[in-house]
Amino acid sequence: MRKPKPAEGFSLVELIIFLALAGLILTLVFIAFAAANNDRQDNARLLAAKRYLDAARQWSVDNRGRIPGTTPGCSVPVPNTCFNDPANGILAKYITNGGTEPFNAPDGTPWTVAWYPGGNVIPPVDTLYFGGSASCLQVAPNNYLTMYFVNDRELAVSVQLSGGRTACFAK
Numbered sequence: 001m002r003k004p005k006p007a008e009g010f011s012l013v014e015l016i017i018f019l020a021l022a023g024l025i026l027t028l029v030f031i032a033f034a035a036a037n038n039d040r041q042d043n044a045r046l047l048a049a050k051r052y053l054d055a056a057r058q059w060s061v062d063n064r065g066r067i068p069g070t071t072p073g074c075s076v077p078v079p080n081t082c083f084n085d086p087a088n089g090i091l092a093k094y095i096t097n098g099g100t101e102p103f104n105a106p107d108g109t110p111w112t113v114a115w116y117p118g119g120n121v122i123p124p125v126d127t128l129y130f131g132g133s134a135s136c137l138q139v140a141p142n143n144y145l146t147m148y149f150v151n152d153r154e155l156a157v158s159v160q161l162s163g164g165r166t167a168c169f170a171k
Helices: 012-062 090-095
Strands: 112-115 127-132 134-139 144-149 155-160 166-170
Touching: 012 090, 012 127, 012 155, 012 166, 134 166
Parallel strands: 112 127, 134 155
Antiparallel strands: 127 155, 134 144, 155 166
């Protein structure tokens, strides 16, 4: 007697299980890539905020301890000479090397630097809020950081992160 030949290939159930597992793995990979991209953009935003705060502090040192925003000729509203002056402004002199180096947000557009308007506000995406005579304060229950004005020796920068969170740095 002849033995029946075993069927070659995979059964329909085995193919469906394989496709379901492959789909699950691909979904997890896409989620991980999206999270990694958000982390990369948030890190770029945090670095830009710290870099701008360091540049503003250096501007203050070079201008006899004056604080941008509290110094005559450097008052709100922006634009003002402290931020935008091509020769002595914070962006031109301390960050972009006279405009020759980019200071771009994660989406590739130039950062917007705006004077902190006061209150519990979240900066728009890829906007740095800068405050002279300011510091940072965490406000509950919204769990975001805001700047408040304390003395004429403090500088603070606030930036929005992914998910509507904010970060604030003060020196």
